[in-house]
Amino acid sequence: MTTNETEAGEKMERLNANLAKVEALSLKLADVMSRHKPLRNELNSPEPEVFLNAASAYWQGMLDNPGKVLENQLDLWSKSVKGFVDAQNMMLKGQFAAPQDDTPTDRRFSHPLWKSHPYFNLLKQQYMRNAQAIQTAVSELEGLAPKDKQRIDYFSQQIIDMMSPTNFLGTNPEALERAVETEGQSLVDGLENLISDLDANNGELLVKLADESAFEIGGNIATAPGKVVYRCRMYELLQFSPSTETVYETPLVIFPPWINKYYILDLKEQNSLIRWAVAQGYTVFVVSWVNPDRSLADVGLDDYIEEGFLDAIAQVKEITAQPQVNVVGYCIAGTTMHLTLSLMKQRGDESVKSATFFTTLTDFGDQGEFTPFLQDDFIDGIDEEIEEEGVLRSFIMQRTFSFLRSNDLIYTPAIKSYMMGEAPPAFDLLFWNGDGSGLPGKMAHQYLRDLCQSNKFVGEGLELCGETLKISDVDIPTCSVTCETDHIARWKDCYHGYQQTKSRSKTFIVSQSGHIAGIVNPPSKKKYGHYTNSKLSLSADEWMEEATFHEGSWWPRWDTWLSKKSGKQVEARVPGTVTHPAICDAPGEYVRKKALK
Structure with missing residues (x-):
């Protein structure tokens, strides 16, 4: 027997052995699916x-x-x-x-x-x-x-x-x-990847997009130094340590979306908006929302406003001894910040000096790519789901978002993982994307029915916290940052809603790229540019036609805008006070809690 024949025989033996493993794994797959x-x-x-x-x-x-x-x-x-x-x-x-x-x-x-x-x-x-x-x-x-x-x-x-x-x-x-x-080894590895993904999600197929073992929250992501200075059932309040000797007197409070974790703004040092804002001389507070379980099923939008936004603003005012704060709301938190500002206007509360909105929808008249999922049959199904589970589970939302880009977020990763036997990449953004959060049942119902379907906030008004909230109540200085290729909060839809506020000082920016990359766009990367135009009475298409394009990140432009609303320089603030002693180091405990399956 020749050397080539021997090698061919050995390869065939290995192939047959791996095919036998595939058969055994198929039985395990059937057990998981059962x-x-x-x-x-x-x-x-x-x-x-x-x-x-x-x-x-x-x-x-x-x-x-x-x-x-x-x-x-x-x-x-x-x-x-x-x-x-x-x-x-x-x-x-x-x-x-x-x-x-x-x-x-x-x-x-x-x-x-x-x-x-x-x-x-x-x-x-x-x-x-x-x-x-x-x-x-x-x-x-x-x-x-x-x-x-x-x-x-x-x-x-x-x-x-x-x-x-x-x-x-x-x-x-x-x-x-x-x-x-690979003599069939790729099939063995692929089937093991498939079984692992199914087993991790109770038999539901969610393709793992990132190598979870490559990341540790507080270890190599979410590492901006700071302290948890307040905790309640809704959120932990993080105050980040200063990196300058003096800071602006007016603090900055960032409200991230509670569909995902806050550390999208602090993935790593090079692209951390939190670290960058601290380096510009702002006292930065970030709300880290709780990942809700069934005990929070009855938490609604009114609770997020009263126990979340208003409470956090009050805590920051007390910690810094300042009468006003500047705020940022990202995505759904930006929508709820608009609701909060409407309520504050009606109550005569002037605690917010300025508000910035990242990729924020307020006018849901055109539901865009989410139209298939925002009709009564689907929402009825979600109502039944939250009636049974108490929460809208994270994987349902993750699956919905994935199907909007099924080739990129489902089929291509599945091919690589299950058919090619490849391990998922060590990609921090994809790790964050898979570390989702559920939504309390009542809040999910209100958001889908009253905002997305009925579009009440820009219509007859939304009844919350004992008031009728309307977008026309919002009249403080505002800045809205949207993203050109965002398919979740399309910039034109954000623009239509933003036009309906009554703020006399409004700045609108369209960043290149999408929902995440357009926001997490540090100046050091010199990657995506942005558009500006002060004529906010134009239609969206006219606005873009007449807009000025600027190379590079929008962050420095925002810094110029925000610094003018942040007061004088004062001695840098160490996280925590006598009334708000540090509870633990950032990133805290709430951010580590996994969503219900």
Whole structure:
């Protein structure tokens, strides 16, 4: 027996051994799945009537204009048959090559075999033809309500994305090559990754996006030095240690969103907005929200306002002996900060000198990409979920956000982890993204029904804390920072809401990039620029047409704006006082608590 034959035999033995491991792991996978408690149907798909209406519209279109429908079908058939014939002709000519390929560039099909191998190329071209046929059929549907049309478009695209040949081992050349190269070890590793993810989420499939073992909260992320100086059932108040000899007299209080943890603003030293603000001479306080369990099921927006925002502002005023503070609200905390400012206006409370909003929606008239999830059937399902669980569990929201970018946040990571057997990357942003928080049941219901669906804050007003809150009550100096490619809080929608405040001093900024990268954009990176325009009476499109583009981060521009509202310089403040002694080091305890599964 030759050396090559011996090596080939050993490789086959290793391959067979790994395939046997795959069979054993399959039994373990079945055991994990047997413990899976499926989500209620309302959270997985729209009510059947949506699809029935779409089917009725399609058939009505066929009756009204059968020629057009048949033309589309014949075009698909023709291209399909032609693609098959072209591939056959190449084989008959003795050429093991793909025929001409005019399909558009798609990074899912970047592996060379998708272009050169006749089998894989035929699969790719046929998939793209089918996808185009579905998209055309949906785009030509008539007689549907706009929201139903948008939902059909969304769910049809989900089917298209799911059925990509890249998502299946037998039709993914890169995964098959890896299996052969590793003698099946990649399949073993991939199946172990799949079982681990399912086991960690009670049988629910959430692809782990980051290597969790690479990060430690308070160790190599969330490391800005400071102290917890106050704690209540709603939040811990962090006061960060100064890095300058003097500071502005007016303190800065940052309210992060409670859907995720505050340390998105303190991932590492190089991109920490908290550290940067401290270095500019601000006394920085940050609210670290509690990760709610079922005992907080009855906590509503009014509790977040009274026990969260107003209480934190009062504590900071007492700690610093200052009559006013400057505040920042990020995403949902920015929305709630608007509600708080409306309430403070009606109560005659002037504790806030200025407010800055990061990616903040207040006008929900256009629900954008969230339209499919903000209709009654889905919200009814969420109401049932929170009635049973007491909270809106984090993984439900994480799954929803992921499906808005399913190829990037679901299928591509799943392919790498489960089919290629790769470990998730050590990426701090993705680690933070997976470290979510649930929402108290009452608060989630109010936010979805009263704000997102009914849009009461910019309409007749929202009844909270014994008052009717309206955006027109907000009249203090404000700055709104939005992000150009943000798909969660689209900048144009943020702009429409911001226009409806009555502040006489308003600054509006559009940063390049998205919901996170556009905000966490330190000047040292010199990466993303930003747009400004003082004419806030223009439409959003007109505003952008006339806007001035500036290279680099918006942080220094904000510093110039904020410093003018922060008073004189005083001696730097050490965290804590006699009345508010330090409880523990930052980042505190609440930030370490994991969300309910």
